[in-house]
Amino acid sequence: MDIEPNINKKHAGIYIHIPFCLKKCGYCDFYSQPLQSLTQLERYATAVRLEIEKRAVLFPDTIISSIYLGGGTPSLLAPQQLQSILGAVSHYFKLGSNAEISLEMNPATVREAHIRGVLAAGVNRISLGIQSFSEDELKILGRVHGLYDIMHNIDALHKEGCKNFNLDLIYGIPGQSLDTWQRSLELAVSCRPQHISTYLLQLDESTPMARAIKSGQIKLLDEESEYSMYHLALDYLPEKGFSHYELSNFCQVGFECRHNLNYWGGGDYIGIGAGAVSCIKRKRYRNRPILEDYLMALEAGDEAPMEILEQMSVEEKMREEIILALRLCDGIDLMQFADRYHIDFRGRFALEIEDAEQKGLLKMEKNRLSLTRRGYFLSNQVFCRFMS
Amino acid sequence: MQKNIRNFSIIAHIDHGKSTLADRLLHLTGALSDREMKEQFLDKMELEREKGITIKLKPVRLNYRARDGQEYILNLIDTPGHVDFSYEVSRSLAACEGALLVVDASQGIEAQTLANVYMAMDLDLEIIGVINKIDLPGAEPEVVKQEMENVLGLDQNEVLPISAKLGTGVEDVLEAIVQRIPPPSGIKDAALQALIFDSYFDPYKGAISYIRVVAGKLRKGDMIRMMSSGKEYEVDEIGVLSPYMNEVEVLCSGEVGYVAAGMKNVNDTRVGDTITGARLAAPEALPGYQEVKPMVYCGLYPLENSDFERLRDALDRLKLNDASLFYEPDNSDALGFGFRCGFLGLLHLEIVKERLEREYDLSLLATAPSVIYRVLLTDGSEVLVQNPTHWPPPQRIDRVMEPFVKAAIMVPNEFVGTIMELCQEKRGSFVTMEYLTTHRVVINYRLPLAEILYDFFDALKSRTRGYASLDYELHDFEASDLIKLDIMLNGEAVDALSFIIHQDKAYYRARAIVNKLRKIIPRQMYEVAIQAAIGNRIIARESVKAMRKDVLAKCYGGDITRKKKLLEKQKEGKKRMKQIGRVEVPKDAFMTVLDIEND
Numbered sequence: 001m002d003i004e005p006n007i008n009k010k011h012a013g014i015y016i017h018i019p020f021c022l023k024k025c026g027y028c029d030f031y032s033q034p035l036q037s038l039t040q041l042e043r044y045a046t047a048v049r050l051e052i053e054k055r056a057v058l059f060p061d062t063i064i065s066s067i068y069l070g071g072g073t074p075s076l077l078a079p080q081q082l083q084s085i086l087g088a089v090s091h092y093f094k095l096g097s098n099a100e101i102s103l104e105m106n107p108a109t110v111r112e113a114h115i116r117g118v119l120a121a122g123v124n125r126i127s128l129g130i131q132s133f134s135e136d137e138l139k140i141l142g143r144v145h146g147l148y149d150i151m152h153n154i155d156a157l158h159k160e161g162c163k164n165f166n167l168d169l170i171y172g173i174p175g176q177s178l179d180t181w182q183r184s185l186e187l188a189v190s191c192r193p194q195h196i197s198t199y200l201l202q203l204d205e206s207t208p209m210a211r212a213i214k215s216g217q218i219k220l221l222d223e224e225s226e227y228s229m230y231h232l233a234l235d236y237l238p239e240k241g242f243s244h245y246e247l248s249n250f251c252q253v254g255f256e257c258r259h260n261l262n263y264w265g266g267g268d269y270i271g272i273g274a275g276a277v278s279c280i281k282r283k284r285y286r287n288r289p290i291l292e293d294y295l296m297a298l299e300a301g302d303e304a305p306m307e308i309l310e311q312m313s314v315e316e317k318m319r320e321e322i323i324l325a326l327r328l329c330d331g332i333d334l335m336q337f338a339d340r341y342h343i344d345f346r347g348r349f350a351l352e353i354e355d356a357e358q359k360g361l362l363k364m365e366k367n368r369l370s371l372t373r374r375g376y377f378l379s380n381q382v383f384c385r386f387m388s
Numbered sequence: 389m390q391k392n393i394r395n396f397s398i399i400a401h402i403d404h405g406k407s408t409l410a411d412r413l414l415h416l417t418g419a420l421s422d423r424e425m426k427e428q429f430l431d432k433m434e435l436e437r438e439k440g441i442t443i444k445l446k447p448v449r450l451n452y453r454a455r456d457g458q459e460y461i462l463n464l465i466d467t468p469g470h471v472d473f474s475y476e477v478s479r480s481l482a483a484c485e486g487a488l489l490v491v492d493a494s495q496g497i498e499a500q501t502l503a504n505v506y507m508a509m510d511l512d513l514e515i516i517g518v519i520n521k522i523d524l525p526g527a528e529p530e531v532v533k534q535e536m537e538n539v540l541g542l543d544q545n546e547v548l549p550i551s552a553k554l555g556t557g558v559e560d561v562l563e564a565i566v567q568r569i570p571p572p573s574g575i576k577d578a579a580l581q582a583l584i585f586d587s588y589f590d591p592y593k594g595a596i597s598y599i600r601v602v603a604g605k606l607r608k609g610d611m612i613r614m615m616s617s618g619k620e621y622e623v624d625e626i627g628v629l630s631p632y633m634n635e636v637e638v639l640c641s642g643e644v645g646y647v648a649a650g651m652k653n654v655n656d657t658r659v660g661d662t663i664t665g666a667r668l669a670a671p672e673a674l675p676g677y678q679e680v681k682p683m684v685y686c687g688l689y690p691l692e693n694s695d696f697e698r699l700r701d702a703l704d705r706l707k708l709n710d711a712s713l714f715y716e717p718d719n720s721d722a723l724g725f726g727f728r729c730g731f732l733g734l735l736h737l738e739i740v741k742e743r744l745e746r747e748y749d750l751s752l753l754a755t756a757p758s759v760i761y762r763v764l765l766t767d768g769s770e771v772l773v774q775n776p777t778h779w780p781p782p783q784r785i786d787r788v789m790e791p792f793v794k795a796a797i798m799v800p801n802e803f804v805g806t807i808m809e810l811c812q813e814k815r816g817s818f819v820t821m822e823y824l825t826t827h828r829v830v831i832n833y834r835l836p837l838a839e840i841l842y843d844f845f846d847a848l849k850s851r852t853r854g855y856a857s858l859d860y861e862l863h864d865f866e867a868s869d870l871i872k873l874d875i876m877l878n879g880e881a882v883d884a885l886s887f888i889i890h891q892d893k894a895y896y897r898a899r900a901i902v903n904k905l906r907k908i909i910p911r912q913m914y915e916v917a918i919q920a921a922i923g924n925r926i927i928a929r930e931s932v933k934a935m936r937k938d939v940l941a942k943c944y945g946g947d948i949t950r951k952k953k954l955l956e957k958q959k960e961g962k963k964r965m966k967q968i969g970r971v972e973v974p975k976d977a978f979m980t981v982l983d984i985e986n987d
Contacts, residue, residue, distance in 0.1 A: 017946075263948070378936075380958060
């Protein structure tokens with residue numbers, strides 16, 4: 001199979017990584033480090049602008065349909081810095097007219113004026129990393145914010161007229177119970193966000209929290225409890241008007257995160273900043289996650305140092321798209337997919353589909369293949385069958 | 389010159405220093421240069437080095453100028469050091485006139501050594517006692533000397549204290565070989581009689597036999613005949629090993645060497661067989677030849693069904709070099725197509741399995757080892773059953789006979805109680821106990837072979853802090869209350885997990901096994917019921933709860949590569965599983981059903 005997939009799109013998302021935090025959380029495995037000084041932040045913002053200028057040359061005809069500022073803690077950026085970065089994107093790239101521009105915010109770092117400035121800078125979607133409404137759980141997670149910070153920020157978001165914001169919640173926290181989880185969900189809903197993400201606490205081996213678990217200092221919840229918590233969210237949130245659209249994501253009608261939909265749809269994305277990952281067609285690469293090297297290279301007028309993560313064959317890219325698309329509750333439109341990859345999907349994956357259908361993990365409706373409700377929390381059982 | 393030939397073996401327990409002494413002898417006589425003097429030259433196979441044991445035998449010819457000024461030819465015939473291969477040991481010893489008995493100065497004589505010494509004495513070999521490792525701090529050469537005298541009747545004044553590692557006393561060993569071991573006595577002008585004590589397969593020359601010429605002589609071009617099969621061959625090449633292959637014109641009575649005669653595989657040149665001349669045949673074969681029969685059987689199945697043919701090819705190849713390996717195609721409902729294989733013992737089984745996996749890159753699943761049972765049916769007929777799958781239905785069975793061994797266990801006095809307890813647990817019956825010295829005894833027990841198959845040796849070692857040693861030989865068959873225990877997954881019997889067990893132990897075992905399986909079978913999509921049954925009667929049950937979670941909660945642009953790797957790993961993990969019905973079972977589950985005593 002060496003025919004390129006039949007994709008006629010020239011759209012891409014831009015991900016901008018801000019690798020600074022006030023303090024690193026015990027469960028986090030993203031590339032970030034404590035911010036040393038405001039000068040360092042300014043240096044970084046400048047380097048990011050330089051990278052945007054350089055990278056844009058390679059994408060003259062690509063329309064940027066979303067920008068996502070993630071971290072780290074991108075809300076450490078001052079509104080002016082944010083404005084200059086977003087300004088650079090719209091200056092050097094072709095920014096779509098109604099592009100989604102998301103910013104991750106740490107409740108500990110924001111004030112009203114800041115939110116006002118951020119919105120004025122062009123951000124139109126905010127993702128607030130509140131994680132839990134229990135002070136105890138926030139402490140275990142090592143978060144620097146408390147309930148007061150959360151409520152203060154929610155209030156400010158509404159006051160400043162933010163019409164699209166997300167709340168991140170974590171379940172499976174040591175010590176968490178189904179009751180405290182339910183309370184977090186209820187409070188989240190009462191904050192009137194447009195989007196809620198619920199993430200199971202899953203630890204990379206390298207994190208301090210994983211080590212604490214290994215040494216027996218703390219204990220993760222058992223599978224049954226985690227399962228109950230997930231299903232509680234599956235039951236509760238749609239009841240409150242948040243429909244489930246991806247394994248861990250819920251939203252009100254029309255408020256899906258477009259930037260993330262692009263990932264799950266197998267679209268291209270351009271990663272800017274130290275440690276940011278890009279995927280263009282079948283090649284995935286990453287700016288090396290070494291801050292000083294990144295700064296020096298751009299200041300010297302060079303490209304950001306990069307490494308290739310993978311060069312996929314058409315077959316591999318296709319399989320990746322399958323497992324990404326199956327994360328979405330809508331699943332895969334088989335006609336569309338078959339057309340794009342010139343394959344007979346059902347024939348090609350008859351065994352995989354039959355096996356998962358028998359186990360009640362996948363379902364076929366009209367021309368869509370999707371996970372069943374039972375299949376969500378067991379989705380790796382399906383995905384690994386589709387791996388090459 | 390026959391009178392200047394000495395043929396000898398070395399008898400020693402594992403780790404008592406046989407290989408070190410052999411290397412030292414090779415070095416001293418110039419057969420091995422300093423450069424070649426790498427450790428354990430004689431153990432060629434990688435596995436042998438790893439396990440520190442000798443499996444294949446190699447004769448080595450040493451040239452030695454003795455203190456009397458004369459040149460001698462010393463043929464060292466190596467012996468394998470494990471109870472699985474005792475027949476091969478006996479044939480090696482039969483090719484010699486003498487043997488060095490090497491005993492560790494701090495350990496004393498071990499059971500298996502003793503068995504081999506008795507074997508050598510039965511064959512009228514001259515025994516030279518050697519106490520090794522006298523340089524080590526714990527050495528008690530005087531105690532060991534005393535033991536050698538008491539147990540074996542060796543004159544303790546003639547026992548040689550040495551350190552093979554340092555070379556101390558090794559010259560004296562060479563002198564003792566020359567002085568005390570008699571030269572071979574065969575008649576040169578008689579009809580040829582040559583004893584095959586080992587053989588191996590060479591891809592260019594075919595099967596090569598290691599032989600001791602007992603009478604007559606052998607030349608290149610001679611027509612020879614195998615006395616067990618009557619098959620005839622023309623000799624392509626004869627030679628000696630010094631230690632590398634060295635072609636010679638003639639091998640005369642008393643000499644040791646190799647012969648290549650276009651034999652296709654080692655089946656044509658069985659250990660213990662006699663080679664004679666095709667024209668002038670000896671009236672009778674040399675004594676002691678036996679057809680080797682497997683003692684232990686198990687199923688070997690490729691994890692991937694498509695590897696069946698590759699497994700067959702690999703077994704065919706190993707068979708070229710291993711006459712004692714038995715196999716026939718077998719079919720299991722649970723595991724598909726594979727082979728039922730027979731082995732001399734568990735070590736033999738383990739070696740074959742490891743070689744198949746390592747040298748032929750096969751991923752194999754082995755079922756629990758089984759002995760062979762004689763099942764007498766109600767209609768008066770008898771069947772031999774070595775595969776639990778073929779166990780007749782209970783109503784057709786009149787009685788079952790199982791193989792018993794005579795076991796000799798040597799231990800310090802303090803462990804007598806422990807050993808007797810262990811043997812009783814294993815359905816043993818006490819025979820005798822003899823004192824070797826004031827501190828050590830040999831306990832003789834009669835035990836079912838099936839009971840000592842799996843973990844007996846390990847239990848013996850762990851309960852005696854490593855002091856016990858064991859030797860056993862197959863004795864006879866005796867009636868026992870044996871039944872077939874079936875293991876069921878989700879209500880369906882898994883043929884490959886069934887096994888035969890004594891009625892009294894069935895309940896305990898059944899519970900232990902289902903419990904063990906509950907631990908090793910990973911959670912699946914559905915709850916898995918694990919049951920043990922005798923006939924239709926369920927005697928134990930457990931269940932593995934259904935899997936509730938297998939998810940990657942977060943997957944965004946930056947994570948995808950890493951998350952895919954996790955999924956790939958998971959997919960790899962599935963390959964180590966065998967799908968049985970709807971249940972995925974780890975491949976080592978089939979061996980672990982017997983490995984429950986240690987938990």
